Amino acid sequence: MSKRVYLDYSATTPMKKEVLDEMLPYFTEKFGNPSSIYSFGREAKQAVDTARERVAKLIGAKTNEIYFTAGGSEADNWAIKGIAYANKDRGNHIITTKIEHHAVLHVCEYLEKNGFDVTYLDVDKYGLIDLEVLKNAITDKTILISIMFANNEIGTIQPIKQIGQIAKERGIIFHTDAVQALGNVEIDVDELNIDLMSMSAHKIYGPKGIGALYIRKGVKIHSFVHGGAQERRRRAGTENVPGIVGFGKAALMAMENMDHHINHLKMLREKLIKGIMEKIDYVRLNGHPEKRLPGNVNMVYEFIEGESLLLSLDMVGIAASSGSACTSGSLDPSHVLMAIGLPHEIAHGSLRLTIGDFTTEEDIDYVLEQLPKIVDRLRQMSPLYENVKGGQK
Amino acid sequence: MYSEKVMDHFTNPRNVGEIENADGVGQVGNAKCGDIMKIYLKIENDIIEDVKFKTFGCGSAIASSSIATEMIKGKTIQEALELTNKAVVEALGGLPAAKVHCSILAEQAVKAALLDYAQKNNIEIKGLEDFNPDADHHEHHDEEIDE
Numbered sequence: 221m222s223k224r225v226y227l228d229y230s231a232t233t234p235m236k237k238e239v240l241d242e243m244l245p246y247f248t249e250k251f252g253n254p255s256s257i258y259s260f261g262r263e264a265k266q267a268v269d270t271a272r273e274r275v276a277k278l279i280g281a282k283t284n285e286i287y288f289t290a291g292g293s294e295a296d297n298w299a300i301k302g303i304a305y306a307n308k309d310r311g312n313h314i315i316t317t318k319i320e321h322h323a324v325l326h327v328c329e330y331l332e333k334n335g336f337d338v339t340y341l342d343v344d345k346y347g348l349i350d351l352e353v354l355k356n357a358i359t360d361k362t363i364l365i366s367i368m369f370a371n372n373e374i375g376t377i378q379p380i381k382q383i384g385q386i387a388k389e390r391g392i393i394f395h396t397d398a399v400q401a402l403g404n405v406e407i408d409v410d411e412l413n414i415d416l417m418s419m420s421a422h423k424i425y426g427p428k429g430i431g432a433l434y435i436r437k438g439v440k441i442h443s444f445v446h447g448g449a450q451e452r453r454r455r456a457g458t459e460n461v462p463g464i465v466g467f468g469k470a471a472l473m474a475m476e477n478m479d480h481h482i483n484h485l486k487m488l489r490e491k492l493i494k495g496i497m498e499k500i501d502y503v504r505l506n507g508h509p510e511k512r513l514p515g516n517v518n519m520v521y522e523f524i525e526g527e528s529l530l531l532s533l534d535m536v537g538i539a540a541s542s543g544s545a546c547t548s549g550s551l552d553p554s555h556v557l558m559a560i561g562l563p564h565e566i567a568h569g570s571l572r573l574t575i576g577d578f579t580t581e582e583d584i585d586y587v588l589e590q591l592p593k594i595v596d597r598l599r600q601m602s603p604l605y606e607n608v609k610g611g612q613k
Numbered sequence: 614m615y616s617e618k619v620m621d622h623f624t625n626p627r628n629v630g631e632i633e634n635a636d637g638v639g640q641v642g643n644a645k646c647g648d649i650m651k652i653y654l655k656i657e658n659d660i661i662e663d664v665k666f667k668t669f670g671c672g673s674a675i676a677s678s679s680i681a682t683e684m685i686k687g688k689t690i691q692e693a694l695e696l697t698n699k700a701v702v703e704a705l706g707g708l709p710a711a712k713v714h715c716s717i718l719a720e721q722a723v724k725a726a727l728l729d730y731a732q733k734n735n736i737e738i739k740g741l742e743d744f745n746p747d748a749d750h751h752e753h754h755d756e757e758i759d760e
Contacts (some may be wrong), residue, residue, distance in 0.1 A: 470655040525647055527671035531615075531623060544647060544671070553647070565644030571679065601629050603651040604644060 225583045229423075229515055229576030230372055230400060233543060235466070236425040236577075242469040243497030246462040256447065259590045264461050271468025275432055279417065280408035280469040281322065284577025287433045287442070287451045288464050292399035292420035293323035298455070299395045299416045300327045302441040304336055305563045307393070317349055318559040319376075322370050323418075326399055328366075337361070338379075338477075346508035347376030347560050352430050355386055364393050369401035369417075373543055373556040373572060374507030377405060383414025383483075393439060398430075399423055403474035404482065404513050413459040415439050421463070425577065426470030430463030480578060485514035488575045488584050492517050495588040500595050503610070506560065507569060514577035518543075522545040523605040524598040525568045532594040538587055560611040565604070615672060616706035622676035623694050627683050630665040631717055637733065638723025641746055642718050648674040650722040652682065659689050666722070673705075673712040681719040690730075693741045696723055725728060 223583060226234070252260030254268050269283075276283045289295045304314060316328055318340045327336045339357045341349050349367065361440045365387045380396060387394035395416035398407060403424035407418060419432040421427055429545035435441060435454075447456025474481070496503055502522040521529065526544030533540050543554030544567070552558065560571075573587065599605040615747055616725030631654035640651040655663035656732070664686050666678040685693040698716035702708050708716060725746035731738045 244651070296704075316685065523669065525670050528675060530621070531620075531672045564647070568644070568647040601626065601667055601668040603640065603649050604669045606631075 221463060221538070223586060224539070225579075225586055226539045227573040227575060227579065227583070227587065230375075230513075230572065230574035232422050232424045233426070233576055234377075235422075235427055236470065236473060237475065239466045239469045241375070243462045243466040246461045246465050246493050250461075254461060255400075255450070255571045264459075265467050268277075268459055268461060269466075271408060271464045271471075274468040274472045274475075275419070277460065278402070278475045280410055280420075281434050282437065284452070285409075285434055285437055287455055288459065288467070288473065288522050289431045289433055289455060289581070290429055290460070291431040292321075292397070292418050292423075293432050294444075295327045296321065296323035297327050298433055298444040299418060299441075300324065300364065300366055300434075301331070302444060303334075303393050303395065303416070303439075303537055304331055306440045307363040311337045311359075313339070313359050313361040314366065315339045315341065315354065316366045317343060317368070319343055319347060319556045320398055321370055321372055324366055325369070341367075341420060343559050345561050346511070347371055347374050347506075347556070348377060348508060348511070349383075351379065351382055352394065354383065358386075358390055358392065362390070362606035363394050365394040366397070366444045367539060369396045369398040369407075370405065370513050370541070371507070371556060372400045373554055374518045374560065375400075375513035376507045377401065377511045377513065380413045380414065382595055384415075385413070388413045390521045403471075403478070404485070404515065409434060409436070416441075419421075421435075421467035421470055424474045427463050428467040431461055448503070456514075476575075482514045484577065485575050485579075488579055489515060489517055489583065490542065491581070492573065492575070492584050492587065495584070496591065499588060499592045506557065506562070513574075516525045517573040517575070517578075519571060519573075520562065520566050521569045521571060521595050523568060523569065523602045523608065524595060526570050527567070528598055529594065531570050533590070534600065536590045536594075539588060541572045544568045561597055614709060615676075616708075618706040619673055619676040619708065620682040621670040622679040626666075626675055626679035628636075628665050628668070628686070629680065631667065632663060632665050634728075635665075636700055636731030637726040639722050639726075639727070639729050639746060641721045641725050642674075644669065647671065648715065648718060650674065650718050651676050652678070652722040654726045654730060656690065659691075660687055661680070661685050661690070661693055671712070671713065673708050674715040674718065675743075676705055677701050677708075677715040677719040678722065685723055690692070690727060690738060691740075693723055694727060694738065697721055700751070721748075 252264040415436045420431040428493035443454045445456040476604035506518040526542030635653040636656040637654040642649040653665045664682045701716040703736040
């Protein structure tokens with residue numbers, strides 16, 4: 221296998237060379253503990269401060285509203301548990317959706333076992349929530365609304381500003397998991413009425429193991445890790461300085477490249493969708509046609525199963541992902557594909573291709589050359605395809 | 614994640630296709646669970662002269678059906694009936710725990726095709742009396758975690 225094409229940028233992104241270069245000194249010569257007062261500590265602290273400023277700037281926040289975490293899942297956990305327990309004197313009701321990342325869903329399920337009530341909103345066939353349904357779900361006990369910015373599987377972008385507005389009018393705290401949206405959508409936390417927002421560095425060409433939670437000043441939240449005074453006493457533990465520096469650099473680059481990045485991804489996305497539609501029958505696009513992440517192409521290929529599609533693509537060097545049950549170890553296809561109303565047998569044939577900064581037109585051409593052959597081969601093997609060949613369906 | 618043998622049978626599956634006027638056809642699984650196997654048999658003088666399969670499913674489902682057809686081709690009906698899912702797993706050089714149900718499907722698809730043959734020819738095959746091709750083959754193995 222010579223050619224390799226990576227189309228799973230929603231899973232993780234390669235780190236940019238510039239990011240690595242900026243991180244490297246903080247492993248070795250600039251190794252100090254930011255809490256130490258001597259020069260070694262001061263230069264590390266300075267680096268953390270700069271990174272915090274850069275992340276804040278990317279989302280229109282104040283520097284002291286950014287709290288570094290070990291990643292997106294930790295940020296989600298902290299936001300939801302921290303808000304729930306700090307505000308339980310005001311109520312015990314949380315509203316979220318059926319298509320959240322498991323870092324949100326499983327926290328909500330955990331809270332349900334501990335005295336909280338959770339409403340999981342339905343979504344329409346595009347993966348969008350209904351704002352009227354959201355309004356009607358609010359009770360006088362609702363303390364938190366947690367709705368993801370953009371979905372990791374199907375790429376659908378929610379009406380975040382309106383959701384934030386609804387929450388604000390009712391005095392409810394609004395958290396959004398923006399792990400997939402960061403760097404791919406313009407975000408201004410003030411304009412969008414966001415109170416808490418989860419972020420991750422490795423989705424924006426930064427390192428793994430570092431993320432952040434934006435917490436609007438004045439929001440009542442419990443500390444996540446008790447101990448030292450790091451992160452304004454809310455998340456103790458010596459800072460992951462190289463990681464934080466890398467996140468800062470990635471955030472800076474994301475801000476500077478935003479327009480070019482979005483246009484590049486959208487152009488390739490449209491080329492890929494159009495090519496697949498032209499070359500392969502019985503396919504459909506999952507998610508919203510316009511309100512979607514610039515790099516997300518999630519489609520269903522009827523009569524075949526996603527894992528065998530992934531294996532076949534891997535053999536020709538193409539890395540992708542699927543919502544099929546067989547890739548998750550459970551018997552059900554992804555909860556997101558179920559929530560948008562796909563029947564099981566259709567959902568099993570889903571394939572997600574996600575495009576990033578290093579994807580080229582040649583990569584897309586290569587996929588458009590390989591994918592139809594693979595789909596055809598698997599369909600020839602499928603008992604579900606027999607009736608279709610004759611023209612009936 | 615998969616053995617070389619599984620990848621070999623997934624990449625170059627043996628005996629893919631259909632047999633026209635097959636003597637026995639068996640289909641098990643359902644699209645809801647993500648896998649369907651269909652096996653066609655040509656039987657002469659108690660010997661499985663030819664066998665073909667079609668499978669909708671993951672890599673291990675395709676590999677399991679492929680190797681199962683190889684294992685019963687040229688065998689007697691009784692020998693084919695002795696094909697167990699364990700033998701399929703062993704022949705494949707192992708399957709991940711979550712994929713063992715694919716091998717069970719393969720065993721059941723062979724039995725379902727033999728049952729169809731028996732019913733078409735109004736004969737009884739010893740060992741198939743209690744076989745129910747529609748029985749649920751799936752088992753859940755979720756780990757319980759204390760919180």
